[in-house]
Structures are given as C-alpha cells and as structure tokens.
Amino acid sequence: MTQKWDIVIVGGGIAGYVAANYLAKTNLSILILEKGKNVGGRARTNRINQQYLNQGPHALYKKGKAKSILEELKINLNGKSPKTGGILIENNIEYAAPFSPLELFTTNLLNGKERLEWVSVLLKLMSADPEKLAEQTFQQWVQQTARSKMVESLLYTLGRLATYCHAPEMVSAKVMVSNMKNAMGGVLYLDSGWQTIIDQLHNKAILAGVQVQSHTRVKQISPAPQGQFKLVLSNNEEILGKYVICTSSPQELHELLVEKLNLDQNHFYAQITPIRGATLDVALTQLPNPKQLFALGITDPLYYSVHSNYARLSDDNKSAVLHVFKYLHPDDQIDGTSIKDELEQFLDKLQPGWQQYVISSRFIPNITVNHRLPQIGDESKLQRSKTAIPGLYIAGDWASPDSILADGAVRSGKQAAEEIIFNEMRKNSANIERRLPTI
Ligand SMILES: Cc1cc2nc3c(=O)[nH]c(=O)nc-3n(C[C@H](O)[C@H](O)[C@H](O)COP(=O)(O)OP(=O)(O)OC[C@H]3O[C@@H](n4cnc5c(N)ncnc54)[C@H](O)[C@@H]3O)c2cc1C
CATH class of the missing domain: 1.10.405 (Guanine Nucleotide Dissociation Inhibitor; domain 1)
Structure with a gap:
C-alpha cells in the first residue's frame, strides 16, 4: 500500500522542524524525511569525547527572527552572550x-x-x-x-x-x-550547542504526531493524480503527499523535480551561489592563554572565538571549546591542506602550544554556511514560499527574502507552514460555501 500524507517535508534541519511544529497545530498528517543518519542538518552538534562541537561557530542573534520564532514555539534557549x-x-x-x-x-x-x-x-x-x-x-x-x-x-x-x-x-x-x-x-552561544534547538523541536513535533524518518533520501518528486505528489525514496519506496515542503539546497531541489519549475524560477535558482567557509572546531583541556577569547583578521578573513567561555560545551564544563574559521569567497579555490595550516597557524598565534592540550579537533575545509549569498533583487523572487508548482513549497536558509542563516531558515519554515494552513482554510471555506443551500 502506498503511504499517503497531507504534508511531506524534505529535510530534518531547523527549517523543516519549524515548519512541522507550526503545521502540527492542524490535523494534517505530516512526515519529515531526512537523508542523514541523524536529524538536525547544519544545526547538529556532535558530542565527541564529552565535548559538544557545533559544525563551526554558531551564534544566535538576539534580535534576529529565529530567536523570536523559536521562543514563540516555546523552545528554551539557554546560554550566554559573549562580551564585545x-x-x-x-x-x-x-x-x-x-x-x-x-x-x-x-x-x-x-x-x-x-x-x-x-x-x-x-x-x-x-x-x-x-x-x-x-x-x-x-x-x-x-x-x-x-x-x-x-x-x-x-x-x-x-x-x-x-x-x-x-x-x-x-x-x-x-x-x-x-x-x-x-x-x-548581541548573540547567544547555546549550552550543549545548537542540537538543543533540534532536540526540542523534534520532541515537540513527535508529541504532536509528526512522523520522522531519517536515513531516507528523497530521490525524485513528480506529479501524481488528484493534485498530489509522488516521492521516490532511496529505498525505492514510493509515497504520496498533498503538499511538499522542500528544505534542500536550490540545486538539489532542481534535481529532485521531474516536472521542472517555470523558466523564471529555474533561472533564478540555478544562479544562486552559496556562502562557504572552512572550520577548525577544537576542544582543549585548557587554554594556554586564558585571556585570549576572541580575534578576527582584518585583511585575512579569519575568525577565532572560545565559545565555552560563555556556553556549557562539555560534560564537566572544565575544558575549552573554540572555533577557528576562514570565510571563503565564491571564487576561492579550496586547498584543504593549506587552509588547515592557515587556521592552525592562526590558532598558534593566539594559543601557542595548543596542540598539547587537544581533546578533539575536527577540520572541515568547505562547508556551506548558507545556501544563498544574498544578491540585489533576490528578495522579489522569494516573497512567497509557494513555487510555480501548486502544492510545492520551499524553506531553508536560502528561501527567505531578506534573512539569511538560522534567521532565514526559521522564518521560511514558519512562512511555508502558514501559507499551507492558509491554503487549506481557503479550500475548506470554499467547500463549505459550495455545500450551503442557495436561497
Ligand atoms: C560553519 C557554520 C557556521 C554557522 N554559523 C551560524 C551562526 O552563527 N548563526 C546562524 O544563525 N546561523 C549559522 N549557520 C547557519 C545555520 O546553521 C543554517 O542556516 C541552518 O542550520 C540551516 O538550516 P536548514 O534547515 O535551512 O538547512 P539544513 O540544516 O541543511 O537542513 C536541510 C536538511 O535536509 C536534508 N536533505 C537535503 N536533501 C534531502 C533529500 N533529497 N532527502 C532527504 N533529506 C534531504 C539534509 O540532509 C539536511 O539535514 C552556520 C552554518 C555553518 C555551516
């Protein structure tokens, strides 16, 4: 039997979970499909040797849209603000x-x-x-x-x-x-990392009846009878959905669709460039130079911050968790070895001899920070979450007209959910009107 869902959300990152939490307030059936072994996407935190490592430096903007929307969903955001x-x-x-x-x-x-x-x-x-x-x-x-x-x-x-x-x-x-x-x-560094946001969103969604299936990649989305979508999954199972919210990158969305978007949307999605960076995430038993907590290069696009000075990021709360980061230009050729050297040398300047104290260290040479480098005119193409294909909606950090990063992801997740709820209400009231006897 083919499973049928009212809403299928492609991607169990922060955008997908925010959309699911808003939609869970309706009586629509909701399924989140996540290709990763674990949910959370780029907001996942890895617990390695009792240390909590976000995927690169993560700070939640206190005045940003993500914080207020997450609070509206009753998500606790515990942590502290680093000093300027x-x-x-x-x-x-x-x-x-x-x-x-x-x-x-x-x-x-x-x-x-x-x-x-x-x-x-x-x-x-x-x-x-x-x-x-x-x-x-x-x-x-x-x-x-x-x-x-x-x-x-x-x-x-x-x-x-x-x-x-x-x-x-x-x-x-x-x-x-x-x-x-x-x-x-100001910003907040979160205790136990951003995984706390994902865990709370996940638990609330599950309690409200949302189904989550990880380790399942959506391979294809095509039109099906009665205005539905057929989704082909990595295990070759096929499921049906009335609405689909896709939170993957614009390029992945294009690849998934059998019936392509209109020319205008296709052209726009195709030219979107991501914001990328390289990150060195490090946990140390102690800091050789405890006073050195934050640094930026001026000409060299480098960042360093000790997040554990403000947030609880290890089980015993004694070690130091820090991030060293290189901001990449879209034209940069990425040579992992030389970027790693550059980041390690930068850390050496700030924390000489840090290598003696390493509990864990992870280097990611090329990570997408945001799926869209925001360019002039983008906002006019992203006013709505719905796409040119009726029933197909987009969300994610690239899909919001004027916000990026978690603010864009969270805001677009909420917006996609609200547009679907509005559409359902409109359809239901039209049905009621049709059934009313005319006098
Ligand atoms: C190094 C770094 C530093 C950052 N720092 C900050 C910061 O300081 N402040 C801030 O606000 N933001 C920051 N961000 C950005 C923030 O992490 C992201 O914007 C946010 O997590 C994106 O959420 P999302 O749900 O849009 O996308 P994702 O987290 O990428 O979630 C999308 C999910 O969809 C899944 N998926 C994709 N295609 C398919 C498919 N076909 N089938 C099934 N599943 C699929 C993916 O596996 C993924 O889990 C940072 C990001 C990075 C990488």
Whole structure:
C-alpha cells in the first residue's frame, strides 16, 4: 500500500522542524524525511569525547527572527552572550577591537581622525534603513559611507562577522546592513550547542504526531493524480503527499523535480551561489592563554572565538571549546591542506602550544554556511514560499527574502507552514460555501 500524507517535508534541519511544529497545530498528517543518519542538518552538534562541537561557530542573534520564532514555539534557549571585545590582527600585529566603548577610545588601530569617523559610521549603520539599500552592493555602501581605508576595512570585517559573507562586491547592502544591525544587538552561544534547538523541536513535533524518518533520501518528486505528489525514496519506496515542503539546497531541489519549475524560477535558482567557509572546531583541556577569547583578521578573513567561555560545551564544563574559521569567497579555490595550516597557524598565534592540550579537533575545509549569498533583487523572487508548482513549497536558509542563516531558515519554515494552513482554510471555506443551500 502506498503511504499517503497531507504534508511531506524534505529535510530534518531547523527549517523543516519549524515548519512541522507550526503545521502540527492542524490535523494534517505530516512526515519529515531526512537523508542523514541523524536529524538536525547544519544545526547538529556532535558530542565527541564529552565535548559538544557545533559544525563551526554558531551564534544566535538576539534580535534576529529565529530567536523570536523559536521562543514563540516555546523552545528554551539557554546560554550566554559573549562580551564585545577581543582583538583584531593586521600584519601580525594585535590591536584591541574597537567594538565596545572602552576599546573604541583606547585602541592603537585607529588614529584620532579615524576614531571619530568610526564612531560616526557606527551611528550611521545603526540608523540606516536597509530597505533604502536594496539597489546597492555592500561594497558600494561601504565606499559611500567610509572615508578612510581603515574604516572601510573595519566595516568589511564587521560585515563578515555578522553574515559570514566575504564577497562585498556581490552581496546585497540591504541584507548585510540589516544583519549587521541585528548582530549589534548581541548573540547567544547555546549550552550543549545548537542540537538543543533540534532536540526540542523534534520532541515537540513527535508529541504532536509528526512522523520522522531519517536515513531516507528523497530521490525524485513528480506529479501524481488528484493534485498530489509522488516521492521516490532511496529505498525505492514510493509515497504520496498533498503538499511538499522542500528544505534542500536550490540545486538539489532542481534535481529532485521531474516536472521542472517555470523558466523564471529555474533561472533564478540555478544562479544562486552559496556562502562557504572552512572550520577548525577544537576542544582543549585548557587554554594556554586564558585571556585570549576572541580575534578576527582584518585583511585575512579569519575568525577565532572560545565559545565555552560563555556556553556549557562539555560534560564537566572544565575544558575549552573554540572555533577557528576562514570565510571563503565564491571564487576561492579550496586547498584543504593549506587552509588547515592557515587556521592552525592562526590558532598558534593566539594559543601557542595548543596542540598539547587537544581533546578533539575536527577540520572541515568547505562547508556551506548558507545556501544563498544574498544578491540585489533576490528578495522579489522569494516573497512567497509557494513555487510555480501548486502544492510545492520551499524553506531553508536560502528561501527567505531578506534573512539569511538560522534567521532565514526559521522564518521560511514558519512562512511555508502558514501559507499551507492558509491554503487549506481557503479550500475548506470554499467547500463549505459550495455545500450551503442557495436561497
Ligand atoms: C560553519 C557554520 C557556521 C554557522 N554559523 C551560524 C551562526 O552563527 N548563526 C546562524 O544563525 N546561523 C549559522 N549557520 C547557519 C545555520 O546553521 C543554517 O542556516 C541552518 O542550520 C540551516 O538550516 P536548514 O534547515 O535551512 O538547512 P539544513 O540544516 O541543511 O537542513 C536541510 C536538511 O535536509 C536534508 N536533505 C537535503 N536533501 C534531502 C533529500 N533529497 N532527502 C532527504 N533529506 C534531504 C539534509 O540532509 C539536511 O539535514 C552556520 C552554518 C555553518 C555551516
């Protein structure tokens, strides 16, 4: 017997689970299919030698959409905010990062004139209306906003930190500025990692009757009679769904569809470029230099932060869990060995002799941070979750008009669910109207 579902969600990452939790409030039957052995996608945390390692540095924006939507779903978000501070590195010299009032006035990075300019640029950033920047790249905005090269470089550094985007000449100023404003509101590092979000979403979904099947890849989605979809799974089983929410990358979605999207959507999805990075995730018994907690390269697109200083990331809460990260440009050729050397050398500068204290260390040379580098005009193509194929909806970190990262994933998950609920309500009320006797 072919299984029939009202809603099939392709992907058990944060977007899929948020959609399932909103839809679980209806009486529709819901199935999540996840190709991985475990659910969670990129929000998974690996517990290795009693240490909790996120897949690269993960920080939840306190003013972002993900936090408020997750709270609406009654997800507990326990953790702490890292202090603004730390160091910036340029030409092997360390400077206090001018991100907090004290360092702003004491750092040797800026001369008197640059200091004043940086204060005024930060004020401009905070009061900027992102909607007015929809037609500009971030590079154009930075060049208009900053006068000195140093302040320009600081804006690029802050932009990378807030968004993981390292292509100012390509990326939309609107999305960059709006995410930078969010980031200025602070972030949370979560106790036990982001897996806690997934576990809570999963448990709530299961309690509400959602079925989850992991280790099952959707191979194909095609139209079936009565406006349904037929999904072919990796075990060659076929199932039917009235609605499908796809949370895979746009390229994977294109490959899954037998009946292709219209030309406009196809063309748009095909040219989407991901935001990528390389990460070195490390747990140490102790930090050789306990005071060094946060650093960024200015010209070198490098990041370092000790997340365990704020979040509980090991069973005994005694070790140090940190992330070293390289922001990649879309054109970068990835040579894993040399990037690993670069990240290890960066860590060596900050924590000399760290190798003696390693509990676990994991290097990922090329990880997709966000499936879409947001570019000018993208938002007009992503206003709705529904696609040109009726019943097929998209969600995921690439599928939200003006948010990216977890904010985009969570927001688009909620939006896809709401559009389906709205569609069902409309259909039901039309059916009732049809059945009412005419007088
Ligand atoms: C290094 C790194 C650092 C990050 N830092 C931050 C941060 O600081 N702040 C922040 O907000 N965000 C951050 N992010 C981004 C955040 O992790 C992602 O945006 C978010 O987890 C994406 O969720 P998603 O559900 O859209 O996609 P995913 O997590 O990728 O979930 C999609 C799921 O679909 C499954 N799937 C795909 N195709 C199929 C198929 N055909 N059949 C079945 N299953 C399928 C995949 O296996 C996957 O589990 C970071 C990401 C990385 C990698």
